Structure formats: C-alpha cells, structure tokens
Amino acid sequence: MTGRASNGMLAPTTPRAGEPLLSRVERVRRREGRVRTEHVTLAHGGGGKAMRDLIDDVILGELGQRDHGELEDQARTPLEELSSRGDRLAFTTDSYVVTPLFFPGGDIGRLAVNGTVNDLAVSGAIPLHLSLGLILEEGLPIDDLRRVMRSVRAAAEIARVRIVTGDTKVVARGAADKLFINTSGVGVMRRGISPSIRGACPGDYVITNGFIGDHGAAILAARGELALETTVESDTRALGGLIGELVGACEVHAMRDATRGGLATVLNELALGSDVHVYVDERAVPVRDEVRGMCELLGLDPLYLANEGNVVFVVAEDSVTRAMELLRAHPHGAGAAVLGRVSASPEGMVTLRTQLGGERVLDMLVGDQLPRIC
Amino acid sequence: MKFVDEFRDPTHAAALVREIGERVATLGRSPSRPLKIMEVCGGHTHSIFKYGIEQMLPPSIELVHGPGCPVCVLPVGRVDDAVKIAETPGVLFATYGDAIRVPGSRGSLLDAKAKGADVRTVYSPLDSLALARKNPDKRVVFFGLGFETTAPSTALTVLEAEASGVDNYFVFSNHITILPTIKAILDAPDLSIDGFIGPGHVTMVIGVAAYGFIADTYGKPFVIAGFEPLDVLQSLAMVVEQIARGEAKIENQYRRVVREGGNAVAQDAIERVFELRPHFEWRGLGTIEHSGLTFREPYARFDAEKAFAIRTVPVADPEQCQCGDVLKGVIKPWECKVFGTACTPAVPIGACMVSSEGACAAYYQYGRVSTSARAEARRELKVVR
Structure with missing residues (x-):
C-alpha cells in the first residue's frame, strides 16, 4: 500500500507481517516505476531510476508496450519476415519540431508517425518499423508527454507500423522547445515497384489525392499570433494504404508527399529530378475555401503551404483514369484531382496556367513566405 | 470563393485582352516601339506577375514596373540603421515580413536575428504596440515602411500609444509619399512612359484630385486601379482608350474602394503625427524633396531616430546593382x-x-x-x- 506524500515521494510501504527487511526493499526496488512529478525534470534524463520510471510509465506505458521486461538496446528483426514481403529495404528519417505541440487535426506525435510512414510509402515500400527519439525540454508537462505518446500509439496502429526502438533525452530549459521528436522508419519495398523522383516522363499525368495547404493553414492559425479563427484542420494521415492500392493497380512513375514547401516545391523537385517540364492548371488545384480565404488575407500562396497527408503522383497516360477512380473511392482521396501534365521542355521547369488564363513560372520558395506590406 | 473569383474570371479577362488588343492595333505601335504603361504600385506588379497578365497582352504593349515597392526603394543606409537599432541590447524590433531579408551593407535584419537580435514579423503596427505592452522591460521599435497606404495605421498606432501611456514604443519611420515620386519619374529626361496605372490603396487615402498635375501639366493618362487581375486589365483598357482618343485624364477604375476625396480620418492621422522631411533618399532614384515622413515635434518621443541617435550615412548601392x-x-x-x-x-x-x-x-x-x-x-x- 502506497500513498502520495506531500513532497511527491512515495510514502513508506507498509511492511508485510514477518517479511525480512532486505526482501521488502528488494520487492519495492523491482516494483513498476511511476512518474509522480507534474513536469519533466533534468533527473528524468539522468540515466537513473527517474529516467527508468519515465520510460516505463509514461513512454512504454502509454505506447502499450510496458510488459516487455528488461529492454535490449536495439530492435532485432528476422530477415525472413522482411524478405517475405519484398526485395529491398527502404530506410528514412525525419525530425519533428512543430509549434504548437497540439493543433486542430493532430499533434506532434501523430505527425511524427504519419510523416515517416508517408516518406516510406512514397517509395513504394510497405512501412513496418519505426524508431522514436524524444528530446524533452525540462519543464514539459508530463501530461502533455502522455498525450503525445497515446497519439503515437494510435497513429502507429492505424498505419500498421510498430515502434520497435527508441531513445529519450532531457535538455535544460531553453535548449529545446518543449518536445522534439525524431522517427526513423524501415519498410520493405514491393518487388518490381520503383517509383523515383527521376521517373517522370513526357506524357505522364500529375495527380494528387487531396486538398492542399490544410496543415500549413491550421498550424499558422493555431499559433495564435494572427488572431485568426478558422475551422481548418491539419491533414496529417498515413497514406500507406492508399499508395499501396495505387502502385498495385497503376503505372506510377514518381511519388512524393508534399510536406514542407508545399505542392510547388514537390513539382519543382519532379521537374528538376526528371529533367522535364511540368505544366499545372491552377484551376485544377484543390484548395478549400477556408484556406484560400486565409491566404488572401495574409498574402500567402496555398501552393507553398505545408501538407501532411497529400501526395503528388506521376502516372503513365494509360493509368490516369484507373488511378483517379482508386483515389476518389478512398477515404483519403476526397480532394483527388488531375493537376497537370509532364512534357519534355523547358526542362527542369514548372509552369502554371493561372486562374485568369495567363501563364507563369511556378518556382521553389527561397525561404519562408514573406507576407507583403500592402 | 465569393467576392474573389468574380474578379479573376477568365472569360472576362479574355474579353478585356481582346478589347485592349483591338484598340492598340489602331495606334500603329509595334513590339519594337511598344506602348509603355507604368504601374506605379508594387501591389500591381505582384498581381501582374502572379496571374500572368503580361503574357496575355499583345506584344505592342509593354508594362513598366514602377517604384511603388516601398521595400525596394529603401536605401542601403536606412537598412543599416534598422539593423543597428535591432542589434541594440534590450530592443525588440518589429517589422513587416518583406523587409526582413533586404540586404544592408552589413547584412539584413534576418542576419541580425540569427546573430541574436530580437526581430519579429508583424502584420500591423498595432501588433507591435501589443508587443510593447507585453514586454515593458524592452524598447520595442516598429519599422515604419510604406506609402500613404500604411502611414495612417502607423500614425494611429502612435496616437494609441500616446493615449494609453506606453513609453517603451518607438517607430523608425521610413514612410514615403507617392506624389513627389511620380513627379520625379515624369521629370526624368529619359521618360518614355505613355500612361500610368495609378495606385489604388494610396489613393483610397489621399483622394483622386491630388493627381491632377499628371494629366494637366504632363499630359499623361492616369487610371487609379484595383489589385485584382480584372481590375488591372480594365484599367489598362481605360489607359489605352484614353491614348487612342488623344486624351489625358485622371480616371478612377477602383471606385468600389476609392472615394474622390480619399479618407479624411486617415489623412488627419498622418497630418497630426507626421510632417514632410526636407528630402529623403530613395534607392535608385536618389534624393527626392519632400518625399519622406518624419515625426512632428509633439510626437518626437516616439521617433526611433532620436531615441537611438540615428544619423543615416548614405551608402552607395553595390556597383553591379542596377x-x-x-x-x-x-x-x-x-x-x-x-x-x-x-x-x-x-x-x-x-x-x-x-x-x-x-x-x-x-x-x-x-x-x-x-x-x-x-x-x-x-x-x-x-x-x-
């Protein structure tokens, strides 16, 4: 029987009748740890009991992986299990530093799972295993960490990936911003499927699965600096399933998720990577009215806003009809659209037919989008 | 999206382009001797490029992109001053986003921020006043930039700061006025502009009558224009029409926003807080008389130039820069x-x-x-x- 003492320490354990002192101490030493402070402190990164408790209780506990006994320092995966599903490994890593940690439509935990899962999926791989690296700032509320871990668990279940290894560090206040997450991911690439950023050919179609700019707009509004209210939610979601369907049925030459830098950046990467011209019709680009309205107000271009659930597919001419059918029938393909087409020249360039009927270059962004004065 | 798409309708755009093309064809111009129309305001430049308007026009019309981008005409010396203020310990420097990367001779505000200066992007001067209230231990300096479009909001913010007794708020004023600038362009010996697209939002403040001299003295058509692409195309059609008829008038295409007399409240605010400097340096255009705004004596305590003892040293543009x-x-x-x-x-x-x-x-x-x-x-x- 334990109670919580006013100083946050465990209250004395009631001795069992006749139990020798040393065995009583040993029993308590092996008892499952619990974190009883409200905030992360430097002690949680010290490598001792406090850290062990944090990992057991908050991290593994919320991830639903607590009953594993003593942990190894690395994940071990039988090669047989992997090679039965494909013939190459895909390996990727990404770090997540989003502010705020929680935003409409998601949080940093969901983002950290979905982002890395999508980076694997766009290679044509089946995402399987993720690592989870956490950098915690001293003072982070334990409840926030619990909430993020629950979110990681839920997202991993939906994406059908396992968190197989991890690491936790605590840094002094100010040395990080609340919580940074790094996830690396391993997937197995399906035999015979090799989409590549170099794979776009003249005549191919450029299509996408959903509305663009939702994530960027939701984050901008959630920061609260602009006194803007909007109903837009982040589009963070795992696209492994949708991509699996597409690569199984269509000739997909290239895929990339349009995250930082937005749609415009991915289109430019395609044009440069494949040394082709990508021609896009602005009127075909799916943008929600809420996002457009916000961009109008702030002088931003939705084509450069970040997405977390949006993939640009380059498909062969023969496949475009089938691909659009599949996308439209999928829950993550609600905003599916044919954006444009690939042609031979001018090489390495994206041009946009504007809403008005004019034409212009659609280039990569130099830095951040800078709001204009007037 | 309602009230936006109507002004970007491709069918109407095509009709206007056709109309402009037919009218220009009667003027005997050619791609080698095109009709030159200047849009004074940077907002128009942005629209023209963003919607691909230039490429839709007949080759015998050339758009000349004028000096109405307040960030572009900011001289290097003033950027250096801004960086110097921002780097002063205890200063929080608030700026509109597009000024943050303008290079001075010792780097930009963004460079200063990277080296530790507290530089923040704001969307309005009121945001910077809010920063001053929230950070009473800091001196908060707003980078006042822009023509008569943004000057009223700077002036009103200073009045608000005065009324509410905020004493850690300052403005580094680089506000400029449009009329002397247009006059400087018209007086240039190599002038080859046939007509102007006039600035919509500046005129919303200063009113239409102020431009009379452009038509009366210089004989150039001048059409005040809105910023949506159909506004720009319609205004171009109106300029071309004036030229075709041999007229030179001040016309107002942007009537849904611009009133003849402008905005009296905004004019009063500018008038109350600011006065004209004897002269002000513009990047590329040199020194133009009575073209810059500085604080009137009763508001001098908000003047960052005084508070930080700024004595602008003119810095020549980089030699290669044109x-x-x-x-x-x-x-x-x-x-x-x-x-x-x-x-x-x-x-x-x-x-x-x-x-x-x-x-x-x-x-x-x-x-x-x-x-x-x-x-x-x-x-x-x-x-x-």
Whole structure:
C-alpha cells in the first residue's frame, strides 16, 4: 500500500507481517516505476531510476508496450519476415519540431508517425518499423508527454507500423522547445515497384489525392499570433494504404508527399529530378475555401503551404483514369484531382496556367513566405 | 470563393485582352516601339506577375514596373540603421515580413536575428504596440515602411500609444509619399512612359484630385486601379482608350474602394503625427524633396531616430546593382548585368530582388520562360483534363 506524500515521494510501504527487511526493499526496488512529478525534470534524463520510471510509465506505458521486461538496446528483426514481403529495404528519417505541440487535426506525435510512414510509402515500400527519439525540454508537462505518446500509439496502429526502438533525452530549459521528436522508419519495398523522383516522363499525368495547404493553414492559425479563427484542420494521415492500392493497380512513375514547401516545391523537385517540364492548371488545384480565404488575407500562396497527408503522383497516360477512380473511392482521396501534365521542355521547369488564363513560372520558395506590406 | 473569383474570371479577362488588343492595333505601335504603361504600385506588379497578365497582352504593349515597392526603394543606409537599432541590447524590433531579408551593407535584419537580435514579423503596427505592452522591460521599435497606404495605421498606432501611456514604443519611420515620386519619374529626361496605372490603396487615402498635375501639366493618362487581375486589365483598357482618343485624364477604375476625396480620418492621422522631411533618399532614384515622413515635434518621443541617435550615412548601392534603372523603367529586370546570376532571390544584391513586389523578384519567380516554351506549354495544356 502506497500513498502520495506531500513532497511527491512515495510514502513508506507498509511492511508485510514477518517479511525480512532486505526482501521488502528488494520487492519495492523491482516494483513498476511511476512518474509522480507534474513536469519533466533534468533527473528524468539522468540515466537513473527517474529516467527508468519515465520510460516505463509514461513512454512504454502509454505506447502499450510496458510488459516487455528488461529492454535490449536495439530492435532485432528476422530477415525472413522482411524478405517475405519484398526485395529491398527502404530506410528514412525525419525530425519533428512543430509549434504548437497540439493543433486542430493532430499533434506532434501523430505527425511524427504519419510523416515517416508517408516518406516510406512514397517509395513504394510497405512501412513496418519505426524508431522514436524524444528530446524533452525540462519543464514539459508530463501530461502533455502522455498525450503525445497515446497519439503515437494510435497513429502507429492505424498505419500498421510498430515502434520497435527508441531513445529519450532531457535538455535544460531553453535548449529545446518543449518536445522534439525524431522517427526513423524501415519498410520493405514491393518487388518490381520503383517509383523515383527521376521517373517522370513526357506524357505522364500529375495527380494528387487531396486538398492542399490544410496543415500549413491550421498550424499558422493555431499559433495564435494572427488572431485568426478558422475551422481548418491539419491533414496529417498515413497514406500507406492508399499508395499501396495505387502502385498495385497503376503505372506510377514518381511519388512524393508534399510536406514542407508545399505542392510547388514537390513539382519543382519532379521537374528538376526528371529533367522535364511540368505544366499545372491552377484551376485544377484543390484548395478549400477556408484556406484560400486565409491566404488572401495574409498574402500567402496555398501552393507553398505545408501538407501532411497529400501526395503528388506521376502516372503513365494509360493509368490516369484507373488511378483517379482508386483515389476518389478512398477515404483519403476526397480532394483527388488531375493537376497537370509532364512534357519534355523547358526542362527542369514548372509552369502554371493561372486562374485568369495567363501563364507563369511556378518556382521553389527561397525561404519562408514573406507576407507583403500592402 | 465569393467576392474573389468574380474578379479573376477568365472569360472576362479574355474579353478585356481582346478589347485592349483591338484598340492598340489602331495606334500603329509595334513590339519594337511598344506602348509603355507604368504601374506605379508594387501591389500591381505582384498581381501582374502572379496571374500572368503580361503574357496575355499583345506584344505592342509593354508594362513598366514602377517604384511603388516601398521595400525596394529603401536605401542601403536606412537598412543599416534598422539593423543597428535591432542589434541594440534590450530592443525588440518589429517589422513587416518583406523587409526582413533586404540586404544592408552589413547584412539584413534576418542576419541580425540569427546573430541574436530580437526581430519579429508583424502584420500591423498595432501588433507591435501589443508587443510593447507585453514586454515593458524592452524598447520595442516598429519599422515604419510604406506609402500613404500604411502611414495612417502607423500614425494611429502612435496616437494609441500616446493615449494609453506606453513609453517603451518607438517607430523608425521610413514612410514615403507617392506624389513627389511620380513627379520625379515624369521629370526624368529619359521618360518614355505613355500612361500610368495609378495606385489604388494610396489613393483610397489621399483622394483622386491630388493627381491632377499628371494629366494637366504632363499630359499623361492616369487610371487609379484595383489589385485584382480584372481590375488591372480594365484599367489598362481605360489607359489605352484614353491614348487612342488623344486624351489625358485622371480616371478612377477602383471606385468600389476609392472615394474622390480619399479618407479624411486617415489623412488627419498622418497630418497630426507626421510632417514632410526636407528630402529623403530613395534607392535608385536618389534624393527626392519632400518625399519622406518624419515625426512632428509633439510626437518626437516616439521617433526611433532620436531615441537611438540615428544619423543615416548614405551608402552607395553595390556597383553591379542596377535597381535604380529598373525602378525608373530604363531597363527591364533581365537586362541588369547581375539578374539571375549574381543576384537571385536566394542571394539578392539589390532590393528589387527581395520583395515579391519587386520587379526583379517577380520576374525571376514568375516570368522567366521564353515565348517558344510558353507556346509549347499551351499545346500541352490542351490535353490536361
């Protein structure tokens, strides 16, 4: 029987009748740890009991992986299990530093799972295993960490990936911003499927699965600096399933998720990577009215806003009809659209037919989008 | 989206382009001797490039992108002053976003921020006043930039700061006025402009009558225009129509926003807080008399130039930079020696390459595609569903 003492320490354990002192101490030493402070402190990164408790209780506990006994320092995966599903490994890593940690439509935990899962999926791989690296700032509320871990668990279940290894560090206040997450991911690439950023050919179609700019707009509004209210939610979601369907049925030459830098950046990467011209019709680009309205107000271009659930597919001419059918029938393909087409020249360039009927270059962004004065 | 798409309708745009084309055809101009129309305001430059308007026009019309990008005409010396203020310990420096990357002689505000200066981006001067209230231990300096469009909100914010007794708030005023600038362009010996698209939002403040001299003294058509693409096209049609009829008038296309007399409240606010400097330096255009705004004596305590003992040292533009010639319309952006090579949006030498309203950045970002490539692209488009 334990109670919580006013100083946050465990209250004395009631001795069992006749139990020798040393065995009583040993029993308590092996008892499952619990974190009883409200905030992360430097002690949680010290490598001792406090850290062990944090990992057991908050991290593994919320991830639903607590009953594993003593942990190894690395994940071990039988090669047989992997090679039965494909013939190459895909390996990727990404770090997540989003502010705020929680935003409409998601949080940093969901983002950290979905982002890395999508980076694997766009290679044509089946995402399987993720690592989870956490950098915690001293003072982070334990409840926030619990909430993020629950979110990681839920997202991993939906994406059908396992968190197989991890690491936790605590840094002094100010040395990080609340919580940074790094996830690396391993997937197995399906035999015979090799989409590549170099794979776009003249005549191919450029299509996408959903509305663009939702994530960027939701984050901008959630920061609260602009006194803007909007109903837009982040589009963070795992696209492994949708991509699996597409690569199984269509000739997909290239895929990339349009995250930082937005749609415009991915289109430019395609044009440069494949040394082709990508021609896009602005009127075909799916943008929600809420996002457009916000961009109008702030002088931003939705084509450069970040997405977390949006993939640009380059498909062969023969496949475009089938691909659009599949996308439209999928829950993550609600905003599916044919954006444009690939042609031979001018090489390495994206041009946009504007809403008005004019034409212009659609280039990569130099830095951040800078709001204009007037 | 309602109240937006109506002003970007491709059918109406095509009709206006046709109308402009037919009218220009009667003027006997050619691509080698085109009709030159200047849009004074950077907002128009941005619209023209963003919607691809220039490429829709007949080749016998040339758009000259004027000096109305307040960030572009900010001289290097003033950027250095801004950086110096921002680097002062205990200062929180608030600026509009597009000024943050303008290079001074010792780097930009963004560089200063990276080195530890507290530089924040704001959307309005009121945001900077809120920062001053929230940070009473800091001296908060707002980078006051822009024409009569933004000057009223700076003035009203200063009045608000005074009324509510905020004593850690300052403004580094680089506000400028449009009329002396237009006059300087009209007085240039190499002037070759046939007509003007006038600034909509400035005129919303100062009113239509102020431009009379452009038609009366200089005989140039001047049409005050809105910023949506159909506004720009309709205004171009109106300028061309005046030229075709041999007229020179001040017309107001942007009547849904611009009143004849302007906005009296805004004019009063400017008048109350600011007075004209004897002269002010413009990048590329040199010193223009009575073209800059500074604080009147009763508001001098808000003046960052006094609080930080700023004595602007004129700094020459980098030698290779031809921003001045671009701003006056003497050369096109791509005719500059360093355009797209030494000077790019990523590593700008001149300010015209920084702001998205700057002619060089707009052209680099949106415009650099050859005519033949466009023709090929158009053919390809037909197959996109």
